[in-house]
Amino acid sequence: MEFVSGYRDEFLDFAALLFGWFRKFVAERGAVGASLEGRWRQLEAQIRRLPQDPALWVLHVLPNRSVGISLGQGAEPGPGPGLGAARLLGDEPPLHLQDLSPYVSFVSLEDGEEGEEEGEEDEERENGEEEVAGTEKVEPQEDGEPATTSRESPQEAKPPGEPEEAEQEACGEDGCRNYKVEDEMGPEKRKEPCPMSCPTGPLHLSCLLLVTDEHGTILGIDLLVDGVQGNAGRGSGTENLAPRAYALLCHSMACPMGSGDPRKPRQLTVGDAQLHRELETLVPRLGVKLAKTPMRTWGPRPGFTFASLRARTCHVCHRHSFEVKLSPCPQCSAVLYCGETCLRADWRRCPDDVSHRFWCPRLAAFMERAGELATLPFTYTAEVTSETFNKEAFLASRGLTRGYWTHLSMLIPGPGTPRHPRGSTPSLGLLLSGDPYQLLQGDGPALMPPVPSDPPKALFGSWQDYYTWRGLSLDSPMAVLLTYPLTVYYVITHLVPQSFPELNIQNKQSLKIHVVEAGKEFDLVMVFWELLVLLPHVALELQFVGDALPPENDQQHFTLQRDGPEVSVRPNSGVSARLNSGTKEKGGRRDLQIKVSARPYHLLQGPKPDLVIGFNSGFGLKDTWLSSLPRLQSLRVPAFFTESSEYGCVMDDQTMAVATGGGTSPPQPNPFRSPFRLRAADNCMPWYCNAFIFHLIYKPPQGGGARSAPGPAPPAPTPVAPPAPARRRRGEKKAGRGVRRRR
Numbered sequence: 101m102e103f104v105s106g107y108r109d110e111f112l113d114f115a116a117l118l119f120g121w122f123r124k125f126v127a128e129r130g131a132v133g134a135s136l137e138g139r140w141r142q143l144e145a146q147i148r149r150l151p152q153d154p155a156l157w158v159l160h161v162l163p164n165r166s167v168g169i170s171l172g173q174g175a176e177p178g179p180g181p182g183l184g185a186a187r188l189l190g191d192e193p194p195l196h197l198q199d200l201s202p203y204v205s206f207v208s209l210e211d212g213e214e215g216e217e218e219g220e221e222d223e224e225r226e227n228g229e230e231e232v233a234g235t236e237k238v239e240p241q242e243d244g245e246p247a248t249t250s251r252e253s254p255q256e257a258k259p260p261g262e263p264e265e266a267e268q269e270a271c272g273e274d275g276c277r278n279y280k281v282e283d284e285m286g287p288e289k290r291k292e293p294c295p296m297s298c299p300t301g302p303l304h305l306s307c308l309l310l311v312t313d314e315h316g317t318i319l320g321i322d323l324l325v326d327g328v329q330g331n332a333g334r335g336s337g338t339e340n341l342a343p344r345a346y347a348l349l350c351h352s353m354a355c356p357m358g359s360g361d362p363r364k365p366r367q368l369t370v371g372d373a374q375l376h377r378e379l380e381t382l383v384p385r386l387g388v389k390l391a392k393t394p395m396r397t398w399g400p401r402p403g404f405t406f407a408s409l410r411a412r413t414c415h416v417c418h419r420h421s422f423e424v425k426l427s428p429c430p431q432c433s434a435v436l437y438c439g440e441t442c443l444r445a446d447w448r449r450c451p452d453d454v455s456h457r458f459w460c461p462r463l464a465a466f467m468e469r470a471g472e473l474a475t476l477p478f479t480y481t482a483e484v485t486s487e488t489f490n491k492e493a494f495l496a497s498r499g500l501t502r503g504y505w506t507h508l509s510m511l512i513p514g515p516g517t518p519r520h521p522r523g524s525t526p527s528l529g530l531l532l533s534g535d536p537y538q539l540l541q542g543d544g545p546a547l548m549p550p551v552p553s554d555p556p557k558a559l560f561g562s563w564q565d566y567y568t569w570r571g572l573s574l575d576s577p578m579a580v581l582l583t584y585p586l587t588v589y590y591v592i593t594h595l596v597p598q599s600f601p602e603l604n605i606q607n608k609q610s611l612k613i614h615v616v617e618a619g620k621e622f623d624l625v626m627v628f629w630e631l632l633v634l635l636p637h638v639a640l641e642l643q644f645v646g647d648a649l650p651p652e653n654d655q656q657h658f659t660l661q662r663d664g665p666e667v668s669v670r671p672n673s674g675v676s677a678r679l680n681s682g683t684k685e686k687g688g689r690r691d692l693q694i695k696v697s698a699r700p701y702h703l704l705q706g707p708k709p710d711l712v713i714g715f716n717s718g719f720g721l722k723d724t725w726l727s728s729l730p731r732l733q734s735l736r737v738p739a740f741f742t743e744s745s746e747y748g749c750v751m752d753d754q755t756m757a758v759a760t761g762g763g764t765s766p767p768q769p770n771p772f773r774s775p776f777r778l779r780a781a782d783n784c785m786p787w788y789c790n791a792f793i794f795h796l797i798y799k800p801p802q803g804g805g806a807r808s809a810p811g812p813a814p815p816a817p818t819p820v821a822p823p824a825p826a827r828r829r830r831g832e833k834k835a836g837r838g839v840r841r842r843r
Contacts, residue, residue, distance in 0.1 A: 103785070121422060590793075591711070609639060
């Protein structure tokens with residue numbers, strides 16, 4: 101698939117942005133030889149002419165004493181990719197964080213033991229990605245010791261005009277100022293260890309310098325690396341920070357990592373007393389006012405949180421918006437390019453069905469659905485469906501920073517906040533607390549009202565109807581989590597009766613449903629409790645199947661019942677959790693059984709299900725679908741899938757045709773889609789979790805030919821090519837991931 105928006109872990113895009121900006125910063129900060137005072141003066145003069153940002157900027161100093169980075173054999177040494185950064189970019193980027201485990205991992209420098217397999221939490225904490233109130237002190241995050249607000253330095257930093265050099269030059273189309281800095285300490289040149297080298301032991305990141313604005317948008321980052329553990333001298337990574345901090349500030353103003361054009365802040369505050377004193381004579385050279393006193397708390401205001409980064413990338417060369425100026429295709433306005441060269445290359449790609457020439461009219465039709473997908477009844481609809489939606493700030497402002505809400509963003513709760521670890525089964529203490537909605541709760545009042553005493557009298561076909569019956573305010577963001585059970589409900593009550601009326605599914609007393617290629621859905625398992633509220637007359641069994649599920653949960657199952665709190669453990673049969681919903685339905689008790697099979701679907705053994713459902717499937721992104729789809733065709737059960745875009749639906753149809761000779765039904769918008777618009781790095785298409793629904797159309801069993809699968813929308817007339825058409829070149833075919841297109 102050409103576009104992976106909605107399928108790729110957000111943290112990988114964030115890490116690629118960090119490493120890409122840092123790599124550019126290190127390259128331009130390198131030594132140039134003799135001291136050139138005139139170059140510094142020229143650089144400072146150009147920064148003084150930049151427009152002023154009314155927001156306050158913050159220079160954070162985050163020490164680290166206990167966590168190091170270990171590079172695996174797959175990591176490439178040198179100042180280029182390094183730290184597995186090459187795996188974050190390029191034509192075949194990883195989709196999940198665990199895909200980087202052979203290349204980079206986090207280790208404890210205190211006991212030498214490796215940290216968690218997933219380095220997400222450690223990385224985020226190192227980078228200060230915690231949503232912490234403005235009254236909390238800066239902490240080194242891992243060892244829990246409070247960081248001091250002042251630091252002793254063996255010598256005062258010299259003005260950059262004396263010990264350092266800078267060279268400025270034009271930066272492509274975006275106007276960013278490129279410069280190089282050399283930091284000389286006394287008579288010797290200070291040779292900085294390569295931060296991305298591949299050592300024999302773990303690297304120690306002694307300190308992290310971070311530039312943000314008062315809203316939390318990250319503008320620049322610098323990693324101070326001591327080198328291999330045991331080889332670094334005392335304080336070797338944190339001495340004489342002023343020249344490095346000054347170079348970081350200049351680069352952050354000339355090429356800000358986050359959104360926006362080059363600019364300088366109205367005022368700057370520093371999170372370290374010693375560094376604040378050292379910068380008092382340097383910062384005014386840039387026409388920036390330095391705060392009178394250093395910042396002694398994490399953020400300049402309560403509720404400070406790191407904002408979503410909106411840095412985009414070119415679809416062809418993958419360069420970020422801080423490196424080049426990006427523009428959408430003038431015909432479809434869907435795909436971002438850095439210039440005519442990349443647009444021509446994508447337009448002429450071979451074979452023709454992967455070229456932008458082929459996709460441009462189809463993508464234009466997809467873009468026309470943006471308004472329809474953004475039509476939702478919630479009070480916050482305009483904010484969360486915007487292309488500039490700041491998801492982290494939205495969740496933090498509502499206190500949604502714990503429980504299941506941590507699965508929706510890159511926010512990490514502050515110290516002492518209990519939460520459900522990512523990627524693991526909820527603990528029994530949380531599951532059996534008597535409140536099935538505990539993990540959906542935020543920091544404020546209860547988000548879910550009591551269950552209505554009477555079952556619904558009519559079928560729901562929209563969020564408006566469901567919210568009204570459930571007693572939810574249209575200001576409640578619960579739809580973001582409830583999209584999963586409500587989608588299952590919509591399939592059972594609306595789509596299956598329409599497409600498979602002979603099954604008479606609405607009159608069944610029990611249903612066995614397979615949730616295939618499950619991952620995030622299992623992490624949010626308790627939201628499916630709402631199915632018992634919506635379908636009180638049906639005993640449901642949900643079996644989560646997929647090789648992305650935790651192996652330790654394989655073959656486990658537990659039962660959720662609505663007749664009072666009670667716990668019993670049965671050998672070899674999992675856990676039975678009886679949760680109290682506050683009411684007891686009329687006509688007898690109904691159960692929700694949860695089973696787990698951590699394996700690809702085609703390897704699953706067991707009875708035939710009544711229904712198969714998959715969420716945001718992405719058939720073309722995983723080779724196991726080439727075996728699972730034929731397995732589904734052999735079972736010939738109703739199988740419904742959601743996708744986050746019409747583009748994904750078209751690619752799924754092509755994969756189904758290649759794998760089985762069948763196809764898919766025309767996709768239709770899901771009325772219970774998530775209201776949150778998903779981030780898209782290299783395109784402007786509207787992406788929403790569970791945005792569209794379709795079902796599989798199996799190849800006729802008597803050897804009939806496969807049908808011609810209809811597309812999601814009639815293609816628009818082929819537009820005139822932005823670049824002049826050229827003959828197709830051989831050898832330009834792009835290597836694909838599995839089977840992604842009909843050949």
